[in-house]
Amino acid sequence: MSDNYQPRKSSSTTMIVIVVLALIAAAATFYFLRDDAPAASQTVTAPVGVPQAVATSSASSVAPIQEYEPPQPVAAEVEPLPSLNESDSSLLAALQQLRGEGLLQLIVPQEIIRKFVLAVNNVAEGKVIQEYRPVVSPPPPFIAESYTVMIEGTAAEQERVSAKNFQRYEPYVTTLSLIDSDAAVAVYRRFYPLLEEAFNELGLKKPNFHSVLIAAIDNVLAAPDVQGDLLLLRPKVFYQYADPALEALPQTHKLMIRMGPENARSVKASLRQLRARLVAQ
Numbered sequence: 001m002s003d004n005y006q007p008r009k010s011s012s013t014t015m016i017v018i019v020v021l022a023l024i025a026a027a028a029t030f031y032f033l034r035d036d037a038p039a040a041s042q043t044v045t046a047p048v049g050v051p052q053a054v055a056t057s058s059a060s061s062v063a064p065i066q067e068y069e070p071p072q073p074v075a076a077e078v079e080p081l082p083s084l085n086e087s088d089s090s091l092l093a094a095l096q097q098l099r100g101e102g103l104l105q106l107i108v109p110q111e112i113i114r115k116f117v118l119a120v121n122n123v124a125e126g127k128v129i130q131e132y133r134p135v136v137s138p139p140p141p142f143i144a145e146s147y148t149v150m151i152e153g154t155a156a157e158q159e160r161v162s163a164k165n166f167q168r169y170e171p172y173v174t175t176l177s178l179i180d181s182d183a184a185v186a187v188y189r190r191f192y193p194l195l196e197e198a199f200n201e202l203g204l205k206k207p208n209f210h211s212v213l214i215a216a217i218d219n220v221l222a223a224p225d226v227q228g229d230l231l232l233l234r235p236k237v238f239y240q241y242a243d244p245a246l247e248a249l250p251q252t253h254k255l256m257i258r259m260g261p262e263n264a265r266s267v268k269a270s271l272r273q274l275r276a277r278l279v280a281q
Contacts, residue, residue, distance in 0.1 A: 065211050065215045066214070067207035067211050068208075068214055068279060070208050070209070070210035070211075071188065071189050071210065073189075073192070073193065081190065088110060088113075091112050091187075092104065092107070092112070094190070094191070097183055098179050098187065102171055102174070103179070106135045106136055106171065106172065107134065107135055108133065108134055108135055113191065113195060113198050114198045114201070115132055115134035117195055117198040117199050118202070119134050120212060120216045121199070121204070121212055123216040123219055123252055124212045124215040124219055125219075126253070127251050127252065128251040128255055138172070139168055142165060142168075143161075143164045143165040143168075144159050144161060144165075144232055145164075146158065146159050147159075147160065159231070159232040159233075159239075160229045160230055160231050161258065163260070165258070166259060166260030169259040170263070173259070173263045176266070176270055177266065177270070192209075196210075210278070214275060214278055217271050217274065219252055220252060220268070220271060221271055223249075223252065223256035223264065223268075224249070224253065224257070226246070226257050226261070230246075
């Protein structure tokens, strides 16, 4: 995959790009490809060409967080920074000025900063949170489709991720592309002290929130680019990737694959530009 791929319509940077990243990540449920309908059968049949082997990679392995200097505080504030507990209305007002069409409709408007910090920390660890999410979920349901293949002259039904499923993530990716980058930089710098305060509340032995943010970006950028059909198994209630190597990936990587190659490329292109800006601050 070429690194010259450009994000859709505009270059989006800093906090709001990661806000949208958190939107995408936090919007998924904790279980991969959850479908609340009961499984028709408990029998597992491996699709053609998928070995029933146990993958050796560990989904829980997380690279150590490298420490980065956080952004300098904003001088000469026009308006005093609110307390963390009273920050929702001020942050929503700031986000409204970013020209990200539909952004406010995606955000759960209570305790935004705390939820955002928690989501980013989970992304840095390769996890996707289910509860206490900063945004609304993509519209249900997850869409799988069946198709027929011939195995030694016998027709067999298999399932794969439907391309229609990728459309569930379009509002998040489109919002990402429409954000005003200069305004986003200002929002991140202004509210960074509150982000750091919320991060310190977690009591983690990590350098600072800025470093965790960059680690979250790196985790998403490390997700593999997967082309072709995504074959599925459904051993119980929830779908799984039929390829054991994909099923063993961290939850964040599974989600990037789940949103579709075009959406994933657009998000990654924006994040590469964002990371360069964050490290240079």
